Amino acid sequence: MTTRSPLAPAAFPALPDIAGVTRRVARARYKEWDRCDLTFVELAPGTTVAGVFTRNVCCSSEVELGREQVKGGKGRALIVNAGNSNAFTGYRGREAVEQIMAQVAGHLGCEPSEVFVCSTGVIGVPLPKDKARAGVEAALTAEPCSWEATAETIGTTDTFPKGSAASAIVGDQTIHVAGIVKGSGMIAPDMATMLGYIFTDAAVAPALLRDMLSEATSGSFNSITVDSDTSTSDTVLLFATGQAGNAVLTTRDDPGADALYAAIRAVALDLAHQVVRDGEGASKFIEVQVTGATSDDSAKRVALAIANSPLVKTAIAGEDANWGRVVMAVGKAGEPADRDRLAIRFGDHWVAKDGLPVDGYDEAPVAAHLKGLEIRVGADLGLGDGRATVWTCDLTHGYISINADYRS
Amino acid sequence: MTTRSPLAPAAFPALPDIAGVTRRVARARYKEWDRCDLTFVELAPGTTVAGVFTRNVCCSSEVELGREQVKGGKGRALIVNAGNSNAFTGYRGREAVEQIMAQVAGHLGCEPSEVFVCSTGVIGVPLPKDKARAGVEAALTAEPCSWEATAETIGTTDTFPKGSAASAIVGDQTIHVAGIVKGSGMIAPDMATMLGYIFTDAAVAPALLRDMLSEATSGSFNSITVDSDTSTSDTVLLFATGQAGNAVLTTRDDPGADALYAAIRAVALDLAHQVVRDGEGASKFIEVQVTGATSDDSAKRVALAIANSPLVKTAIAGEDANWGRVVMAVGKAGEPADRDRLAIRFGDHWVAKDGLPVDGYDEAPVAAHLKGLEIRVGADLGLGDGRATVWTCDLTHGYISINADYRS
Numbered sequence: 001m002t003t004r005s006p007l008a009p010a011a012f013p014a015l016p017d018i019a020g021v022t023r024r025v026a027r028a029r030y031k032e033w034d035r036c037d038l039t040f041v042e043l044a045p046g047t048t049v050a051g052v053f054t055r056n057v058c059c060s061s062e063v064e065l066g067r068e069q070v071k072g073g074k075g076r077a078l079i080v081n082a083g084n085s086n087a088f089t090g091y092r093g094r095e096a097v098e099q100i101m102a103q104v105a106g107h108l109g110c111e112p113s114e115v116f117v118c119s120t121g122v123i124g125v126p127l128p129k130d131k132a133r134a135g136v137e138a139a140l141t142a143e144p145c146s147w148e149a150t151a152e153t154i155g156t157t158d159t160f161p162k163g164s165a166a167s168a169i170v171g172d173q174t175i176h177v178a179g180i181v182k183g184s185g186m187i188a189p190d191m192a193t194m195l196g197y198i199f200t201d202a203a204v205a206p207a208l209l210r211d212m213l214s215e216a217t218s219g220s221f222n223s224i225t226v227d228s229d230t231s232t233s234d235t236v237l238l239f240a241t242g243q244a245g246n247a248v249l250t251t252r253d254d255p256g257a258d259a260l261y262a263a264i265r266a267v268a269l270d271l272a273h274q275v276v277r278d279g280e281g282a283s284k285f286i287e288v289q290v291t292g293a294t295s296d297d298s299a300k301r302v303a304l305a306i307a308n309s310p311l312v313k314t315a316i317a318g319e320d321a322n323w324g325r326v327v328m329a330v331g332k333a334g335e336p337a338d339r340d341r342l343a344i345r346f347g348d349h350w351v352a353k354d355g356l357p358v359d360g361y362d363e364a365p366v367a368a369h370l371k372g373l374e375i376r377v378g379a380d381l382g383l384g385d386g387r388a389t390v391w392t393c394d395l396t397h398g399y400i401s402i403n404a405d406y407r408s
Numbered sequence: 409m410t411t412r413s414p415l416a417p418a419a420f421p422a423l424p425d426i427a428g429v430t431r432r433v434a435r436a437r438y439k440e441w442d443r444c445d446l447t448f449v450e451l452a453p454g455t456t457v458a459g460v461f462t463r464n465v466c467c468s469s470e471v472e473l474g475r476e477q478v479k480g481g482k483g484r485a486l487i488v489n490a491g492n493s494n495a496f497t498g499y500r501g502r503e504a505v506e507q508i509m510a511q512v513a514g515h516l517g518c519e520p521s522e523v524f525v526c527s528t529g530v531i532g533v534p535l536p537k538d539k540a541r542a543g544v545e546a547a548l549t550a551e552p553c554s555w556e557a558t559a560e561t562i563g564t565t566d567t568f569p570k571g572s573a574a575s576a577i578v579g580d581q582t583i584h585v586a587g588i589v590k591g592s593g594m595i596a597p598d599m600a601t602m603l604g605y606i607f608t609d610a611a612v613a614p615a616l617l618r619d620m621l622s623e624a625t626s627g628s629f630n631s632i633t634v635d636s637d638t639s640t641s642d643t644v645l646l647f648a649t650g651q652a653g654n655a656v657l658t659t660r661d662d663p664g665a666d667a668l669y670a671a672i673r674a675v676a677l678d679l680a681h682q683v684v685r686d687g688e689g690a691s692k693f694i695e696v697q698v699t700g701a702t703s704d705d706s707a708k709r710v711a712l713a714i715a716n717s718p719l720v721k722t723a724i725a726g727e728d729a730n731w732g733r734v735v736m737a738v739g740k741a742g743e744p745a746d747r748d749r750l751a752i753r754f755g756d757h758w759v760a761k762d763g764l765p766v767d768g769y770d771e772a773p774v775a776a777h778l779k780g781l782e783i784r785v786g787a788d789l790g791l792g793d794g795r796a797t798v799w800t801c802d803l804t805h806g807y808i809s810i811n812a813d814y815r816s
Contacts, residue, residue, distance in 0.1 A: 058739030058747040088735045090748060090764040123732025124765050227718040230740040310635040310718070310803075311811055318812035324531025327496045331466030332638040339466040340498060356498040357532050395718075396812070400805050403719055404726035 007277035007285050007373060007393070008160040015147040015165045015178040019201045020044030020241030024142040025153040028135025030083035030121065030128070036153040038132075039080040040139035041197070042108065047241045049075035049116070050209040052217050054234035060087035061094035062117050065101075066235060069113050073206025075239050076110040079136065080154045080195060081119040082182075084127050087232040092126035099129055100136055107140050118195050118235050120156055120182065151180040154195055157402065158184050158278055164270035166263035170256030175202040175244045177263040181271040183234075184226070184278040194275055196221060196236040198267055202260050203242035205250040212252075213238040216265040220272035223300070223390045225307050226279035227399070238264065276391045281398025284316050286375045286391065293386030298335045300388035305333035306377060313395035316377075319370040321363060323351045330379055341382030346370060354382075415685035415693050415781060415801070416568040423555040423573045423586040427609045428452030428649030432550040433561040436543025438491035438529065438536070444561040446540075448547035449486040449605070450516065455649045457483035457524070458617040460625050462642035468495035469502035470525050473509075474643060477521050481614025483647050484522040485512045487544065488562045488603060490590075494527040494535040495640040504535035508544055515548050526603050526643050528564055528590065559588040562603055565810065566592050566686050572678035574671035578664030583610040583652045585671040589679040591642075592634070592686040602683055604629060604644040606675055610668050611650035613658040620660075620669050621646040628676035631708070631798045633715050634687040635807070646672065684799045689806025692724050694783045694799065701794030706743045708796035713741035714785060721803035724785075727778040729771060731759045738787055749790030754778060762790075 020043060025036040051070040053063045069075075079100055086093040097119075101112035108115075119127060151161035165178045183194030204212075213236065221236055242248070249257045277285055288307045293299035306312055309329040315322035323344040330337050340355035347369035350358055369375065375394075428451060433444040459478040461471045477483075487508050494501040505527075509520035516523075527535060559569035573586045591602030612620075621644065629644055650656070657665045685693055696715045701707035714720055717737040723730035731752040738745050748763035755777035758766055777783065783802075 055742075056736065056739035057742075057745045058735045058750065085732075088732060088747065088750075088760065088763060090762070092764070123735060124760065230736070232736050232739055310807070314808055314811035317808070320812075324493075324496060327466045327531060328464065328638070328640050331464035331640055333465075334463075335465075337465045339496065342466065342496075352496065352532065354498070355496060356500070395808065397805050397808050399718070400722055400725070400803065400808060403722035404728075404804070 003159060005159045005278045005282060007282055009274070012148045012151065012161050013163055013165060015163050016176045018176055018178050018199045018241065019243035020047060021199045022144050023147070023150040024139050025145050025149055026135050026138035026142050028081065028131045030081060030131060037082040038135040038139050039150055039153045040136070041078040043076050043239055044241045044243055045076065047075050047239050048073050048204055048206045048209050049237060049239050050206060050213040051235060051237045052213060054231060056230050056232045058088060058232050060085060060119065060233045061097050062086060062119050063233060063235060065097055066116055069116060072113055074114050075116055076108050076114040077104045077116065078197065078237065079104060079115065079117045081127060081132065082154055082156050083121040084119060084125055085121045085123050085233045086119040086127040087123045089124065089126040096127035096129050096132055100132055103133065103136050116237060118233065120195055120233055123232060147178065147180060154180065155182040157280065158182050160278060162271060162274040162278070164267045166266045168256065168259035168263040170202055170246045170249070170260055173244045173246045175200060175246065175260060177267050179267040179271050181275055183275045184280050194221065194234050196271055198238045198264060200240050200260070200264065201244040202240050203244065203246050203248040204240040205248055208249055208251060208257065209238055209240055212261050212264055216268040220268035224272045224276050225304060225390065225392045226276065273391060276393050279393035280402045281396040282393030283396050284373060284375050284394040286316060286377060286393060287389060288392065289376065289378045289389045290381065291387045292381040292383055294336045294384045295386040296388055299386040300390065302330055302333045302335050302379065302381070303388045303390040305329045306379065307390050307392035310395055313392065316370065316375055317394035317396045321346055321351060321366045321370055326377060326379060336383060337381050338383060343380040343382065345378040347376050411567060413567045413686045413690060415690055417682070420556045420559065420569050421571055421573060423571050424584045426584055426586050426607045426649065427651035428455060429607045430552050431555070431558040432547050433553050433557055434543050434546035434550050436489065436539045438489060438539060445490040446543040446547050447488040447558055447561045448544065451484050451647055452649045452651055453484065455483050455647050456481050456612055456614045456617050457645060457647050458614060458621040459643060459645045460621060462639060464638050464640045466496060466640050468493060468527065468641045469505050470494060470527050471641060471643060473505055474524055477524060480521055482522050483524055484516050484518040485524065486605060486645065487512060487523065487525045489527040489535060489540065490562055490564050491529040492527060492533055492535050493529045493531050493641045495531045497532065497534040500534035504537050504540055507537055508540055511541065511544050524645060526641065528603055528641055531640060555586065555588060562588065562590040564590065565688065566590050568686060570679060570682040570686070572675045574674045576664065576667035576671040578610055578654045578668055581652045581654045583608060583654065583668060585675050587675040587679050589683055591683045592688050602629065602642050604679055606646045606672060608648050608668065608672065609652040610648050611652065611654050611656040612648040613656055616657055616659060616665065617646055617648055620672055624673040624676040628680040632680045632684050633712060633798065633800050634684065681799060684801050687801035688810045689804040690801030691804050692781060692783050692802040694724060694785060694801060695797060696800065697784065697786045697797045698789065699795045700789040700791055702744045702792045703794040704796055707794040708798065710738055710741045710743050710787065710789070711796045711798040713737045714787065715798050715800035718803055721800065724778065724783055725802035725804045729754055729759060729774045729778060734785060734787060744791060745789050746791065751788040751790065753786040755784050
């Protein structure tokens with residue numbers, strides 16, 4: 001991994017073991033590198049699964065297959081290939097995925113449809129079947145490894161491994177939630193070259209798991225953007241092994257269901273923030289909060305217009321309180337807005353209200369806020385109760401260096 | 409002006425005088441600079457006018473007023489302020505515009521509503537009335553100046569002045585069309601911090617003029633993007649002085665109307681291309697052509713998704729034939745597309761067809777194309793007859809330098 005992002009947490013967090021989840025990694029050598037790049041997570045029989053996937057129409061075979069597989073609600077294994085996304089590789093790419101599914105299913109004695117495969121990396125090069133076969137073979141029999149090693153193995157351009165954990169009381173049981181994620185570019189709703197995996201030992205029916213993942217994703221992975229680009233491979237999977245021994249949760253009204261959801265949501269949000277903190281070239285973590293919109297959906301579209309604006313992102317990179325660019329971004333969103341009711345703030349400092357710079361505007365505290373690593377931008381539209389928060393990073397020379405020098 | 413864009417034309421073109429159009433410039437000193445920054449164009453009595461304006465909801469008073477004024481169809485004067493956009497300045501900004509309108513109308517003996525005012529520059533600082541009054545006063549009595557001096561005076565971050573001309577035979581008359589434009593950032597449909605002015609000596613009824621401008625804009629100024637950001641001030645105005653003496657054109661079926669439209673369209677397209685050639689930090693001029701879409705509108709949305717993708721733009725900056733990023737951009741557009749029918753080309757070289765890299769793909773001619781200054785990207789969706797072409801530039805370190813160092 002290259003130089004650690006200045007926005008990274010101090011260290012990889014302590015993640016609990018999740019009963020029924022065993023992680024192994026191996027070297028498939030999908031690229032010319034000497035690192036583990038193939039991850040195998042074995043899941044206990046009875047594990048339920050839910051997934052959300054990229055809305056990119058040109059999605060990979062992995063995504064096409066995964067979308068079908070989650071309908072079954074059962075998962076026994078996860079395979080993640082790093083270094084080759086296998087996207088836009090037609091039937092050859094699909095054959096490689098099906099080969100992996102069959103190979104792992106044969107080993108575990110399960111259905112191929114219970115083996116989830118994800119791939120991340122260059123588009124347009126069919127995943128080499130021989131490397132995949134040998135890599136899977138090695139992974140199936142490797143020693144179990146740590147969460148951190150697993151998080152490192154699924155990464156590509158990431159500068160630090162990303163993990164998060166939470167717990168909740170369900171019935172008499174303490175249940176655990178642990179998650180890992182990779183992704184640092186091509187991050188935008190909905191999903192991005194982002195692969196995220198959350199595991200819990202709770203027992204949860206597939207329909208409720210889907211409901212929880214969908215809601216948790218909306219305010220986390222689908223509320224972040226790095227460069228407005230959306231990958232062909234993005235996937236978030238949520239697995240529940242049921243090993244905690246709680247009575248199976250089937251609805252949000254079941255005792256403990258809300259606590260479990262809160263834990264899942266906390267992990268999803270933390271992981272999503274870490275993705276932004278590793279945005280390509282990022283030097284600032286930016287929270288954009290829009291209030292006073294005509295609806296929450298409208299607020300989110302305005303917030304994303306601000307978060308995706310190259311001019312806003314470069315101004316923040318330059319520590320410039322250029323609120324005019326925020327006004328511009330609000331206005332271009334195509335959502336209801338009234339210039340003469342609009343208010344803009346950086347941090348807690350309002351710089352413009354009612355369509356005018358505030359009287360006696362003092363730039364000093366605003367400039368001080370912008371020198372920090374954590375920037376907050378607020379826009380109040382003054383129209384209604386709609387609100388939304390999204391997160392992004394600034395746009396720097398680092399982004400250009402990473403992406404103009406990247407070779408396909 | 410800073411270092412001339414490597415994509416600029418060799419020189420400012422020879423533009424004909426347009427009977428009934430007199431240009432003057434002066435120093436209002438809206439910024440701390442010693443250059444002309446206020447333009448006054450006097451138009452002969454009887455001049456008709458049409459305009460298109462930014463769709464940014466947070467538009468400037470100039471845009472609000474201009475949108476109303478064009479309904480009258482008559483124009484006697486144009487004032488352009490450079491260095492201060494006067495946007496998001498509430499009633500104070502509006503008062504400054506109304507002051508200018510009254511001042512010029514008093515001088516010419518016309519209605520204030522026939523005086524069009526545009527401003528470009530920093531957002532959120534009310535246009536200083538004293539500087540505006542003195543600047544207008546100086547401009548009203550200045551010596552007439554060249555097209556090139558006028559094009560330079562309306563510019564802000566532009567690295568070269570932009571002009572274009574064409575002519576047409578209407579009836580027995582040779583009519584002339586000349587245009588100037590400014591703009592190098594915040595350029596995206598619809599409009600951008602782009603101010604464009606096209607003048608003709610033809611006699612054209614306002615309704616037909618509106619029709620021609622609307623159609624010409626769609627395929628030119630509204631088919632370019634630099635950074636996907638859309639300014640609060642963008643305006644294109646088309647003035648017809650009627651001094652050529654042709655019978656007034658009132659419909660597209662009138663003899664000569666098509667010839668005039670072709671000339672206006674040619675000027676608009678040339679000016680739009682020049683705006684892209686001066687895109688902030690641009691090192692490549694990029695044409696994106698989408699064919700085989702389900703409709704022309706769908707094709708345009710896909711083309712803009714490609715043209716606005718930071719990952720596509722950085723890949724081209726890096727001369728990298730990363731067609732996977734083009735696939736990604738097609739897929740994220742939210743338009744009908746079928747991964748397995750999609751074909752991608754750079755220049756005339758197809759690199760992928762039917763969802764797979766082409767057999768025997770030879771990167772050499774593609775790499776050679778990408779080393780040039782003029783890049784063509786094509787995507788055929790294989791679904792229908794919809795097609796569209798848009799133009800953009802690459803995303804480079806220059807863009808970051810210009811926009812992260814810009815001070816509000």
